[in-house]
Amino acid sequence: xxxxxxxxxxxxxxxxxxxxxxxxxxxxxxxxxxxxxxxFDVDSCIVSVVGNxxxxxxxxxxxxxxxxxxxxxIVEDGKTFFWAxxxxxxxxTRDTLVTELxxxxxxxxxxxxxxxxxxxxxxxxxxxxxxxxxxxQMSEPKLIVLDTMNFWMDHTLDDLLKVIxxxxxxxxxxxxxRQLSGEYSLVNASKKIMTMGPKYVVIKKGEHGALLFHGDExxxxxxxxxxxxxxxxxxxxxxxxxxxGYLARTGDYSFENMKTAIINGSAxxxxxxxxxxxxxxxxLTKPELYQRLQQFKNLTQFDIELT
Amino acid sequence: xxxxxxxxxxxxxxxxxxxxxxxxxxxxxxxxxxxxxxxFDVDSCIVSVVGNxxxxxxxxxxxxxxxxxxxxxIVEDGKTFFWAxxxxxxxxTRDTLVTELxxxxxxxxxxxxxxxxxxxxxxxxxxxxxxxxxxxQMSEPKLIVLDTMNFWMDHTLDDLLKVIxxxxxxxxxxxxxRQLSGEYSLVNASKKIMTMGPKYVVIKKGEHGALLFHGDExxxxxxxxxxxxxxxxxxxxxxxxxxxGYLARTGDYSFENMKTAIINGSAxxxxxxxxxxxxxxxxLTKPELYQRLQQFKNLTQFDIELT
Numbered sequence: 001x002x003x004x005x006x007x008x009x010x011x012x013x014x015x016x017x018x019x020x021x022x023x024x025x026x027x028x029x030x031x032x033x034x035x036x037x038x039x040f041d042v043d044s045c046i047v048s049v050v051g052n053x054x055x056x057x058x059x060x061x062x063x064x065x066x067x068x069x070x071x072x073x074i075v076e077d078g079k080t081f082f083w084a085x086x087x088x089x090x091x092x093t094r095d096t097l098v099t100e101l102x103x104x105x106x107x108x109x110x111x112x113x114x115x116x117x118x119x120x121x122x123x124x125x126x127x128x129x130x131x132x133x134x135x136x137q138m139s140e141p142k143l144i145v146l147d148t149m150n151f152w153m154d155h156t157l158d159d160l161l162k163v164i165x166x167x168x169x170x171x172x173x174x175x176x177x178r179q180l181s182g183e184y185s186l187v188n189a190s191k192k193i194m195t196m197g198p199k200y201v202v203i204k205k206g207e208h209g210a211l212l213f214h215g216d217e218x219x220x221x222x223x224x225x226x227x228x229x230x231x232x233x234x235x236x237x238x239x240x241x242x243x244x245g246y247l248a249r250t251g252d253y254s255f256e257n258m259k260t261a262i263i264n265g266s267a268x269x270x271x272x273x274x275x276x277x278x279x280x281x282x283x284l285t286k287p288e289l290y291q292r293l294q295q296f297k298n299l300t301q302f303d304i305e306l307t
Numbered sequence: 308x309x310x311x312x313x314x315x316x317x318x319x320x321x322x323x324x325x326x327x328x329x330x331x332x333x334x335x336x337x338x339x340x341x342x343x344x345x346x347f348d349v350d351s352c353i354v355s356v357v358g359n360x361x362x363x364x365x366x367x368x369x370x371x372x373x374x375x376x377x378x379x380x381i382v383e384d385g386k387t388f389f390w391a392x393x394x395x396x397x398x399x400t401r402d403t404l405v406t407e408l409x410x411x412x413x414x415x416x417x418x419x420x421x422x423x424x425x426x427x428x429x430x431x432x433x434x435x436x437x438x439x440x441x442x443x444q445m446s447e448p449k450l451i452v453l454d455t456m457n458f459w460m461d462h463t464l465d466d467l468l469k470v471i472x473x474x475x476x477x478x479x480x481x482x483x484x485r486q487l488s489g490e491y492s493l494v495n496a497s498k499k500i501m502t503m504g505p506k507y508v509v510i511k512k513g514e515h516g517a518l519l520f521h522g523d524e525x526x527x528x529x530x531x532x533x534x535x536x537x538x539x540x541x542x543x544x545x546x547x548x549x550x551x552g553y554l555a556r557t558g559d560y561s562f563e564n565m566k567t568a569i570i571n572g573s574a575x576x577x578x579x580x581x582x583x584x585x586x587x588x589x590x591l592t593k594p595e596l597y598q599r600l601q602q603f604k605n606l607t608q609f610d611i612e613l614t
Contacts, residue, residue, distance in 0.1 A: 089491070090491065184396070184397065185532075185533065185534050185535060185536075186532055187532050187533060187534040188534050205515065208512065208515035208516075209515075209516075209527075209529070211532060217605075218532055218605075218606055219605075219606060219607075219609070220516075220529035220532070220606045220607055221609075222516070222527040222529065225492075225493055225494045225518060225525055225527070226492065226494060227492050227494040227495050228492060229492075256610075259609040259610075260609050260610055260611060263609055263611065293611045294611070296611075297609075297611055298524075298525075298526075299525055299526060299527045300526075300527055300607045300608075300609075301607070301608065302526070302528075302566040302567050302569075302570055302604075302607075303563075303566075303567055304567060304570065304600045304601070304603075304604055
């Protein structure tokens with residue numbers, strides 16, 4: 001089993017959806033990634049920062065899932081990154097109501113000595129310079145996966161390009177892929193992004209699934225059509241966590257194995273949206289995950305007969 | 308091999324895309340459906356109408372593909388249905404510039420005696436009362452597939468509901484499924500539409516693929532990610548033609564076989580968009596189709612290992 005380093009934000013979130021509201025619950029890219037990856041029994045370590053207002057029992061909960069959390073700095077006189085958002089009726093768009101960076105503003109990541117030799121590094125959505133800093137602390141990771149978003153393309157593109165040049169896999173959504181590449185077709189967009197560094201490009205399309213590109217090869221993972229999406233927060237991070245967790249577990253970073261990794265990420269993300277925040281990830285059992293993986297198989301497999 | 312009756316429009320189209328223009332070329336739902344279905348060597352018959360301005364050599368061309376075209380009425384002093392449209396840069400949206408119904412306005416469909424006992428009936432997008440008329444002329448079809456659109460939901464919903472009550476399969480796009488059902492989730496939308504008549508609901512999502520629903524079962528067919536979409540006109544009709552052509556060829560109308568039928572429809576549609584109008588469908592060879600089916604297989608197949 002490979003060790004996995006996760007860098008990302010640890011938040012307090014307030015979420016409003018057409019189904020209700022959740023006030024000041026634990027969230028952030030790192031917990032979703034870590035909890036998703038914990039389904040594969042990997043030895044993972046979260047590098048992040050919180051303030052004195054972050055619930056200690058949630059850190060304990062993550063620890064009980066075999067996630068190393070001592071590397072989450074607790075700033076005693078600081079406040080945790082706070083995000084508040086409201087989802088529209090279609091659940092595909094949302095308004096950000098509040099963003100308070102707080103302790104994240106001066107965050108300087110420190111990877112623990114014992115995790116510097118980890119094989120897999122997952123860079124959750126954060127300032128590119130923080131991501132770069134973590135890359136430089138690692139001794140020789142076999143796989144670096146980057147998640148980022150349009151905000152960094154708009155404001156710190158030069159720094160972001162430096163990170164992109166150093167990673168093996170980038171995961172972004174379709175609009176971000178178009179923005180980053182200047183290409184409308186996702187095939188052309190991914191080809192251009194591969195010239196920037198990553199050998200693998202994962203394009204997330206929300207309810208329309210995800211695409212994996214590598215050289216001239218492509219793989220299409222559907223999203224599971226759901227009767228109800230309760231809260232989409234963390235779906236993308238869960239996807240990334242399932243993807244890297246599965247890869248770290250298997251130690252196989254081939255295109256073929258990434259297909260299965262993406263299906264695992266999609267399956268886990270389909271649970272996250274069923275309840276507020278990390279609630280569903282925390283109650284998830286392995287038989288439930290296996291059953292959903294089988295659903296993905298049924299959803300996509302077919303016979304062709306060349307008549 | 309089953310016989311296939313196709314009812315739909317036969318048009319003259321003028322198309323403008325970011326890549327160029329095509330002036331007054333043959334089009335319409337029926338030719339796309341017929342040409343797509345002809346890849347499966349079915350005995351098909353188009354029931355439609357044209358004016359004196361429709362190119363006779365195009366009718367001959369369809370005849371040479373084993374499509375019965377004598378059932379296309381030629382109104383000697385009439386003009387063919389004319390449509391002109393312009394696609395936007397994203398190729399997903401278009402403006403209709405001209406719609407001249409012409410001979411379609413008074414069209415009264417007549418199914419030839421020798422095709423009334425056909426097993427499969429494909430109702431291309433047309434006025435619901437014309438579709439109903441054709442259903443009533445058939446003796447006992449084993450499978451009726453309906454294609455329709457929001458225009459008929461807006462203007463002749465009562466008639467459309469009568470048709471929907473009589474068909475086995477309905478194919479519509481995602482927005483239309485939401486409009487028809489009043490449900491946002493496509494899972495819930497399809498369930499509601501199934502209560503209106505069809506046992507199978509196919510939801511077309513353009514570049515995001517297509518979903519097949521039947522009872523509690525689902526199947527997701529991706530669209531092949533393409534570097535360039537040249538002209539999307541006829542993609543949906545080609546999909547429907549490939550779907551029904553494959554089913555007519557195999558005579559197997561089960562959910563399992565419909566999965567393969569949908570992949571065949573998607574593969575054929577991915578060719579249609581490569582050139583203007585029916586051009587690519589006309590030059591298509593079987594080895595090209597087989598190769599693309601294999602691409603769809605590679606695009607979606609994966610192994611799951613339950614670790």
